[in-house]
Amino acid sequence: xxxxxxxxxxxxxxxxxxxxxxxxxxxxxxxxxxxxxxxxxxxxxxxxxxxxxxxxxxxxxxxxxxxxxxxxxxxxxxxxxxxxxxxxxxxxxxxxxxxxxxxxxxxxxxxxxxxxxxxxxxxxxxxxxxxxxxxxxxxxxxxxxxxxxxxxxxxxxxxxxxxxxxxxxxxxxxxxxxxxxxxxxxxxxxxxxxxxxxxxxxxxxxxxxxxxxxxxxxxxxxxxxxxxxxxxxxxxxxxxxxxxxxxxxxxxxxxxxxxxxxxxxxxxxxxxxxxxxxxxxxxxxxxxxxxxxxxxxxxxxxxxxxxxxxxxxxxxxxxxxxxxxx
Ligand code: SF4
Numbered sequence: 482x483x484x485x486x487x488x489x490x491x492x493x494x495x496x497x498x499x500x501x502x503x504x505x506x507x508x509x510x511x512x513x514x515x516x517x518x519x520x521x522x523x524x525x526x527x528x529x530x531x532x533x534x535x536x537x538x539x540x541x542x543x544x545x546x547x548x549x550x551x552x553x554x555x556x557x558x559x560x561x562x563x564x565x566x567x568x569x570x571x572x573x574x575x576x577x578x579x580x581x582x583x584x585x586x587x588x589x590x591x592x593x594x595x596x597x598x599x600x601x602x603x604x605x606x607x608x609x610x611x612x613x614x615x616x617x618x619x620x621x622x623x624x625x626x627x628x629x630x631x632x633x634x635x636x637x638x639x640x641x642x643x644x645x646x647x648x649x650x651x652x653x654x655x656x657x658x659x660x661x662x663x664x665x666x667x668x669x670x671x672x673x674x675x676x677x678x679x680x681x682x683x684x685x686x687x688x689x690x691x692x693x694x695x696x697x698x699x700x701x702x703x704x705x706x707x708x709x710x711x712x713x714x715x716x717x718x719x720x721x722x723x724x725x726x727x728x729x730x731x732x733x734x735x736x737x738x739x740x741x742x743x744x745x746x747x748x749x750x751x752x753x754x755x756x757x758x759x760x761x762x763x764x765x766x767x768x769x770x771x772x773x774x775x776x777x778x779x780x781x782x783x784x785x786x787x788x789x790x791x792x793x794x795x796x797x798x799x800x801x802x803x804x805x806x807x
Pocket of ligand 1: 597599600601602608609610611612617618619620621636637638639680
């Protein structure tokens with residue numbers, strides 16, 4: 482690890498100003514990913530801007546939805562009474578991520594900013610276009626069991642590792658951002674990027690911008706489920722995950738939201754499948770057809786061929802489990 486400066490900030494403006502002044506600086510909150518990246522030499526900021534003193538920990542709800550401050554801890558959000566009762570999909574996704582110790586340190590904003598767990602990205606002796614643009618992609622012909630099957634490019638086939646973000650994508654959340662040009666909001670599904678020709682960019686934040694919060698609109702989903710398939714029961718990233726939110730009355734699906742994790746460079750929203758599900762009966766036949774549709778266009782790379790079969794099974798199971806919820 483190289484030497485770096487460290488400053489603490491107590492207002493959003495001071496944090497943004499400090500970031501603008503120093504091109505290679507980085508914000509730090511829980512540090513659960515950033516410190517690992519620095520130890521391994523994957524990233525070497527010349528300055529860390531500690532934002533833990535900013536007033537961004539609040540969770541406030543009204544009739545329109547809920548606003549979660551970017552510095553709210555993953556564990557606090559998962560245990561929040563309103564989240565548990567009105568947005569249980571988010572609580573379930575958060576509790577499926579990492580370990581209790583990490584959830585007690587990691588913030589919502591940091592969860593969104595975490596970087597891929599592709600092993601070539603973390604090994605600075607190996608080629609990786611995300612870490613060093615133009616150096617190549619070790620995973621394309623190498624270890625790619627965990628890698629993407631949707632939206633890949635010849636430059637990078639990494640996946641975004643978050644569980645929380647899959648639920649937020651399904652719930653039509655939006656991201657509140659502050660930057661040198663003022664405040665703005667973007668749809669959560671527009672925050673993360675596909676790898677394309679610029680795999681070094683994980684998201685659409687502009688220079689100096691800071692995530693200040695996440696807003697989830699109120700909804701009428703009465704059946705939700707987060708399904709995560711992984712190598713261990715805890716502290717493992719998803720091979721495939723599915724966030725399913727359904728509004729069912731009688732046996733008819735009136736509204737559906739669906740997103741997958743572990744399959745793309747960003748949370749993978751399934752809008753065509755959602756349209757297909759709307760108005761259909763909530764039964765095995767519908768869910769199987771939806772799962773087949775969900776995997777259309779998948780592209781595999783050898784070791785991750787199994788993800789197509791697993792993805793179909795996961796979508797079917799997540800929808801079934803959601804529909805069975807009381
Ligand atoms: Fe790097 Fe992406 Fe290739 Fe992994 S998949 S080695 S992160 S370029």
